[in-house]
Amino acid sequence: MFSMWEVEGPIVGVVKDFHGTSLHTDIRPVVFVMYQNLPYFYWFIKVRGSFVPGSLEFVKRTVASVVPSYPIEPRFLDEHFQEQYIREGRLGRILQYFTMLAVFVSCLGLFGLAAFMAARRSKEIAIRKVLGATNSRIMRILNREFALLIALANLIAWPLGFFIMNRWMKNFAYHAPVGIGIFVAAAFAALAVALLTVSFQSYRAASANPADHLRNE
Numbered sequence: 001m002f003s004m005w006e007v008e009g010p011i012v013g014v015v016k017d018f019h020g021t022s023l024h025t026d027i028r029p030v031v032f033v034m035y036q037n038l039p040y041f042y043w044f045i046k047v048r049g050s051f052v053p054g055s056l057e058f059v060k061r062t063v064a065s066v067v068p069s070y071p072i073e074p075r076f077l078d079e080h081f082q083e084q085y086i087r088e089g090r091l092g093r094i095l096q097y098f099t100m101l102a103v104f105v106s107c108l109g110l111f112g113l114a115a116f117m118a119a120r121r122s123k124e125i126a127i128r129k130v131l132g133a134t135n136s137r138i139m140r141i142l143n144r145e146f147a148l149l150i151a152l153a154n155l156i157a158w159p160l161g162f163f164i165m166n167r168w169m170k171n172f173a174y175h176a177p178v179g180i181g182i183f184v185a186a187a188f189a190a191l192a193v194a195l196l197t198v199s200f201q202s203y204r205a206a207s208a209n210p211a212d213h214l215r216n217e
Contacts, residue, residue: 009033022084026173044077107197110146114198118142118205125205138206139199146198147191154187161186 020030047055060072118125125138162178169175 023172023174103193107193110194110197111201114142114146114201118201122205122208135203135206139202142202142205143195143198146194150191150194154190158183
């Protein structure tokens with residue numbers, strides 16, 4: 001027998017544990033009770049994805065034929081669960097916009113820094129070309145410096161990012177572990193974006209005529 005909220009009755013079934021709330025909380029006990037004198041009640045109906053419109057119409061017609069005065073407000077269960085993560089979705093969109101802005105500003109800064117370094121080392125590049133250095137060799141020399149800076153930036157960002165993600169994950173009772181794979185992927189993405197941005201200026205500096213830079217020496 002079951003007794004709760006001044007309602008007694010037999011237990012007719014037990015189901016497996018499931019999440020009745022968001023993943024912010026642990027799985028808690030849930031009891032389904034049938035009340036006879038409530039002004040409202042819920043029906044949980046499972047339908048196939050291709051038969052949703054027809055199933056809704058069938059439910060509405062059936063309820064209207066039994067209790068014509070009872071209003072029907074159909075709602076999908078996935079929408080209910082999605083509403084529990086509105087804050088996370090809003091935070092994700094904000095971070096996405098700021099990430100795009102940060103990448104754009106960083107690319108502009110890298111582009112300007114690469115142009116400055118190429119202009120400052122123009123005579124060095126010209127001398128290397130006169131001594132037989134190829135364009136690809138000069139580009140590797142210039143890009144290697146930026147690659148080292150990107151690697152240093154990742155070494156600084158990884159512990160900070162790991163700490164922040166762990167703190168945020170603690171808001172959830174159930175969550176995936178923070179692995180090193182996401183940091184490695186971010187490092188390769190940052191390196192690729194940086195090298196693509198810098199390579200344009202490196203190629204211009206490597207392709208320039210060395211006589212234009214050495215004529216004043």
